[in-house]
Amino acid sequence: MSDTDPDVVVLTTPIALDQLRAIVARFFIDMVKLxxxxxxxxxxxxxxxxxxxxxxxxxxxxxxxxxxxxxxxPGRGPVNCIEYTALINIRxxxxxxxxxxxxxxxxxxxxxxxxxxxxQGEPL
Numbered sequence: 001m002s003d004t005d006p007d008v009v010v011l012t013t014p015i016a017l018d019q020l021r022a023i024v025a026r027f028f029i030d031m032v033k034l035x036x037x038x039x040x041x042x043x044x045x046x047x048x049x050x051x052x053x054x055x056x057x058x059x060x061x062x063x064x065x066x067x068x069x070x071x072x073x074p075g076r077g078p079v080n081c082i083e084y085t086a087l088i089n090i091r092x093x094x095x096x097x098x099x100x101x102x103x104x105x106x107x108x109x110x111x112x113x114x115x116x117x118x119x120q121g122e123p124l
Contacts, residue, residue: 008046008056011117015045021124024074031073034118035088038109039066043117050086065094068101070110074124081121082114 009015009023023046024032034045035053040062044053050069057067069086084101096102101110 006046007048008044008053010056010060011043011045012041014117015119017124020045020074020118024124030075031071031083033069033086034072034114035067035069035086036110036113037062037066038068038106038113039063041113043113045072045118050088054088065091068106068110070101070114072114072118072121074119074121076121078115078120081119082111084110 007026009019020032024030026046027048032045033047033050033053034043035050035057036043037057042057042062044056047053054067054069058064067088069088071083071085073081073083084107085099087099089096089099089101101107
C-alpha cells in the first residue's frame with residue numbers, strides 16, 4: 001500500500017490477498033481492525049482505530065446499531081482469527097455492556113461475513 005491508498009477499504013466482494021497483506025502491514029503487522037455492518041453485509045477493513053472504519057460506513061449510509069467491531073488475525077486459522085472486541089461495541093442500549101460482542105447470533109453473522117469477504121485465518 002502506498003501513502004495515497006486509503007487507510008480503510010469497504011468490502012462487498014472478497015478482498016485480494018495482496019490488498020489484505022498491505023492493509024495488515026499498514027498499522028499492526030499481524031492483525032487488522034474491521035467493522036461489520038451486519039444488516040448491509042459489508043465490512044470496512046483497516047484504519048488505526050475501529051472508529052475510523054465505523055466512520056466510513058456511517059458516511060455510506062450504515063446505521064450505528066448495525067455496526068460491530070472486531071480484529072482479524074491472518075495465520076491463526078478459522079477458530080482463532082477473529083477477536084470480537086472493540087470500544088465501539090460498548091452499547092448498553094443494545095444489551096452489550098462490554099467491548100466484547102456478547103450475542104452469539106451477532107458473532108456468528110460476523111464470522112460468516114469475515115470468512116466470505118476477508119478469509120478464514122490463512123497465513124499471508
